[in-house]
Amino acid sequence: xPRRVVIxxxxxxxxxxxxxxxxxxxxxxxxxxxxxxxxxxxxxxxxERFGVRRIALSDPDAAARAAEHWSGEVLSGPDGxxxxxxxxxxxxVLNGIVGSAGLMGTIAALGxxxxxxxxxxxxxxxxxxxxTQLGEATGATIIPVDSEHSxxxxxxAAERPGVLERLILTASGGxxxxxxxxxxxxxxxxxxxxxxxxxxxxxxxxDSATLMNKGLELIEAHHLFGVPYSQIDVVxxxxxxxxxxxxxxxxxTLAHLGYPDMRVPISYALHHPERVDVPVGALDLxxxxxxxxxxxxxxxxxxxxLARDAGIAGGTAPCxxxxxxxxxxxxxxxxxxxxxxxxxxxxxxxxxxxxxxxHSFDSLADADARARRIAGELVSExxxxx
Ligand SMILES: NC(=O)c1ccc[n+]([C@@H]2O[C@H](COP(=O)([O-])OP(=O)(O)OC[C@H]3O[C@@H](n4cnc5c(N)ncnc54)[C@H](OP(=O)(O)O)[C@@H]3O)[C@@H](O)[C@H]2O)c1
Numbered sequence: 001x002p003r004r005v006v007i008x009x010x011x012x013x014x015x016x017x018x019x020x021x022x023x024x025x026x027x028x029x030x031x032x033x034x035x036x037x038x039x040x041x042x043x044x045x046x047x048e049r050f051g052v053r054r055i056a057l058s059d060p061d062a063a064a065r066a067a068e069h070w071s072g073e074v075l076s077g078p079d080g081x082x083x084x085x086x087x088x089x090x091x092x093v094l095n096g097i098v099g100s101a102g103l104m105g106t107i108a109a110l111g112x113x114x115x116x117x118x119x120x121x122x123x124x125x126x127x128x129x130x131x132t133q134l135g136e137a138t139g140a141t142i143i144p145v146d147s148e149h150s151x152x153x154x155x156x157a158a159e160r161p162g163v164l165e166r167l168i169l170t171a172s173g174g175x176x177x178x179x180x181x182x183x184x185x186x187x188x189x190x191x192x193x194x195x196x197x198x199x200x201x202x203x204x205x206x207d208s209a210t211l212m213n214k215g216l217e218l219i220e221a222h223h224l225f226g227v228p229y230s231q232i233d234v235v236x237x238x239x240x241x242x243x244x245x246x247x248x249x250x251x252x253t254l255a256h257l258g259y260p261d262m263r264v265p266i267s268y269a270l271h272h273p274e275r276v277d278v279p280v281g282a283l284d285l286x287x288x289x290x291x292x293x294x295x296x297x298x299x300x301x302x303x304x305x306l307a308r309d310a311g312i313a314g315g316t317a318p319c320x321x322x323x324x325x326x327x328x329x330x331x332x333x334x335x336x337x338x339x340x341x342x343x344x345x346x347x348x349x350x351x352x353x354x355x356x357x358x359h360s361f362d363s364l365a366d367a368d369a370r371a372r373r374i375a376g377e378l379v380s381e382x383x384x385x386x
Pocket of ligand 1: 012014036102119122145202204
C-alpha cells in the first residue's frame with residue numbers, strides 16, 4: 001500500500017520539490033491533500049495532476065475562487081488547514097509552509113499522532129518544547145527536512161545515546177559572506193535574493209543572507225535533538241557540500257556530504273526509513289577539489305547572535321525573535337527597511353519584550369501578536385525616517 005501523504009505549502013519551493021519526489025515514487029507514495037495560502041490556480045493544477053480531491057487555501061477569498069472553478073472539495077481558512085490534516089486518514093504530513101503560520105499544521109499533524117516531515121523550522125523555533133512534547137505524547141515522529149537537520153538525523157541514527165559531544169551546523173554564509181557592515185548598508189533586495197548555492201523561497205533566502213536562517217536552525221537543532229546550545233556550533237562552509245557534522249566522545253567527527261539539492265532530504269523524510277533513487281549526481285570529490293570552512297561572523301550578521309541568545313533565554317523569546325524577523329524581512333522585501341535594519345528591529349523588539357514562560361500554544365499566539373505589533377511600529381518609524 002502506498003504511504004498516504006498530505007503536503008502543506010505545496011505551491012512553494014519545498015512543496016514543488018516534494019511533488020517531484022512523489023511523482024517518481026508512485027508505488028510508494030500517494031498524495032491525498034494539498035494546501036497553499038492563496039495560489040489557488042497552481043493548487044488546482046497540482047491537485048488534478050496528482051489525482052487529489054481535497055485542497056485547503058488559508059486565504060478565504062482564494063478558497064472561494066477555487067471552489068467556483070473546481071469540482072473537488074475546497075477547505076478554507078485556518079480551520080480548513082486543520083481539517084485537511086485531521087480528516088485525510090494520512091500516514092505522513094509534509095509541512096512546507098513558510099513562517100509561524102506553519103505551526104498550526106504541525107500541531108494538527110502531531111496532535112493526531114501523524115508522522116511529520118518538517119521543513120517549517122519556524123514551528124520548532126516558536127513552539128519548541130510544546131511541539132516536541134506533543135509528538136512524544138501521541139507517538140508521532142518528526143523527521144526533519146532542512147538539509148542540515150536531515151544530515152544530523154542520519155548521522156545520529158547510527159549512534160547510541162551518550163556518545164555525542166557536539167553538533168556542527170554548516171552555513172553557506174549567503175550572498176554577503178565576508179562583507180563588513182559598511183559594505184551592507186546599501187545592499188538591494190535583488191542582491192540579497194541571489195543565494196550562491198541554494199534556490200529557495202523569498203523569506204528563507206533573506207534569512208540566509210542575514211544568517212537568521214542559521215540562527216533559526218540552531219534553535220531547531222536544540223529541540224529536535226535535545227542538545228544544549230553550548231554544544232551546537234555553526235561553521236561557514238561556502239560550497240554547501242558538507243551538510244552538517246557530529247563530534248563523538250572518542251574523537252571521531254562524522255560528516256554528511258552531497259550536492260545541494262533539497263530533493264535529497266525531502267526524499268529521505270518522505271520514504272524514511274527506506275531510501276530510494278533521487279536523480280542527483282554522485283559526489284565527485286576530485287572535481288570539487290577543495291572544501292573550505294570559516295568562522296561565522298555574528299558581529300556583522302547580528303541575527304545569528306540574536307537567535308542564539310533568544311534560544312538560550314528560552315520561554316517566549318524565540319517566538320518573539322521569529323515574529324519580529326518575519327515582520328522585518330517582509331518590510332525589507334517591500335523596500336521599507338534597509339538590510340542592516342532587519343537585525344536592529346529584531347533586537348529592539350527583544351529588548352522591549354521580557355521573555356515569559358510558555359504555558360500553552362495560546363500564550364505563544366499572544367507573544368507572537370505582541371512582537372508583530374511592536375516590530376510593525378518600529379518599521380513604520382524607520383521607513384518614515386528614511
Ligand atoms: N526552500 C528551501 O529550499 C528550504 C530549505 C530548508 C527549509 N525550508 C523551510 O521550508 C519552509 C518553506 O520554505 P519555501 O522556501 O518552500 O517557502 P515558499 O516558497 O515561500 O512557499 C511557502 C508555501 O507556504 C504557503 N504559505 C505561505 N504563507 C502561508 C500562510 N499564512 N498559511 C498557509 N500557507 C502559507 C505558500 O502558499 P502560496 O503559494 O499561496 O503563497 C507556499 O505554498 C520554510 O519554513 C523554510 O524555512 C525551505
